[in-house]
Amino acid sequence: xxxxxxxxxxxxxxFGKPVTLSCSQTLNHNVMYWYQQKSSQxxxxxxxxxxxxxxxxxxxxxxxxxxxxxxSFCFLDIRSPGLGDAAMYLCATSSRNSGANxxxxxxxxxxxxx
Amino acid sequence: AQSVSxxxxxxxxxxxxxxxxxxxxxxxxxxxxxxxxxxxxQHLQLLLKYFSGDPLVKGIKGFEAEFIKxxxxxxxxxxxxxxxxxxxxxxxxxxxxxxxKTIFGAGTRLFVKA
Numbered sequence: 143x144x145x146x147x148x149x150x151x152x153x154x155x156x157f158g159k160p161v162t163l164s165c166s167q168t169l170n171h172n173v174m175y176w177y178q179q180k181s182s183q184x185x186x187x188x189x190x191x192x193x194x195x196x197x198x199x200x201x202x203x204x205x206x207x208x209x210x211x212x213x214s215f216c217f218l219d220i221r222s223p224g225l226g227d228a229a230m231y232l233c234a235t236s237s238r239n240s241g242a243n244x245x246x247x248x249x250x251x252x253x254x255x256x
Numbered sequence: 257a258q259s260v261s262x263x264x265x266x267x268x269x270x271x272x273x274x275x276x277x278x279x280x281x282x283x284x285x286x287x288x289x290x291x292x293x294x295x296x297x298q299h300l301q302l303l304l305k306y307f308s309g310d311p312l313v314k315g316i317k318g319f320e321a322e323f324i325k326x327x328x329x330x331x332x333x334x335x336x337x338x339x340x341x342x343x344x345x346x347x348x349x350x351x352x353x354x355x356x357k358t359i360f361g362a363g364t365r366l367f368v369k370a
Contacts, residue, residue, distance in 0.1 A: 146299075173356055182265065184360040185300075185346070192356060199357075232300065236356070243288060243350055245358060247300040 145169070148233050148248035155223055156256050163218040163251045165233030174216040175245070176208060177232040185232055191216060192238070220253075228255045258283045260349050262361035269337050270369045277332040277364050279347030286352040289330040291321055292360075295343045303345070306330065307352065317341070339370045 146167045155161045165174065172193050177185040189198045191210045205227070207219040220227055230252050234245040263278035281287065291303040304315025311323040321332045330347060347361040 175356070177360075182362065184260070184362045187357055187359075190356050197356070234300075243356060243358065244290070244302055244305060245292075245300075245348075247292075249299040 146233055146235055146246055146248035148231075148251050150251060151249060152252050152254070154254045154256065157224065158222045161220045161223055161253065163220075163231050163233075163253070165216045165218070165248055166214050167233075167235045167246075168214070169235055169237070169246060170213060171235035171237045171246070172213070173236045173238060173243075174210060175234040175236075176206075176216070176218045177234065179230045179232055179250075180228075188218070223253070223255045225255050228253055258349070258351065258359050260347055260359050260361035262345075262347050262364050264364050265362065266365045266367070268367045268369065271339055272336045273368075275332070275334040275337045275341070275366070277345055277347075277366070279330045279332065279361060281328050281330070281347075281349040281359075283349060283351055284328075288350040288352050289321070289323055290348040290350070290358070291315065291319070291330075291332050292346045292348060293343050294346070294363075300346065303332075337366075337368050339368045342366060342368045 149164045175190040176188045179185040188202045209217045230250045232250045233248040259282045261280045288307040290305045292300045293303045294300045306313045306323045314320045344363045344365045346363045350358040
């Protein structure tokens, strides 16, 4: 089945130690997103790629970066994780042709910062 | 700023009870509206969507939602819930201006007692 796959599902890191989370998709969707979801809060959009065009949300900290080397893959880099960055990170995709921009989500990567 | 409010964070119902989850949004322009659901141990997935036409939309598993433009609301309903409906439900809004940003509410956790 076509899907969105995130790795790792669980990541434990130390304060300040860089982390990379990955997302791959077999849907051939041209838009890929990274959301941050903290406990009991709404998923918050960090940034998205429309094809190769990177779109950062105004309130996304500089500590968060992203790469999209090709259509299928997108990475979230957290350069110096702080305790406040502990969260579930959700990757999602959508097709520009879907009209209503329906999001297809991966299972998420849960980040713990010690 | 655009926002989405979900009225209840936790709802507990018995099987066969009727369900209504409230959702209000703050954006005044044309919007696309969504309900996403996350079953225990699974990823977020689309339950139903509205982007034009009949304001009463039907989704999977007997769910429906009504868009009331004058009230900026998109409430989710189901006449008779089942134990398998236990999940977290997220309302989401996207401005229909060609962008890709979808804003989520904080979610409502529904527990259905068997």
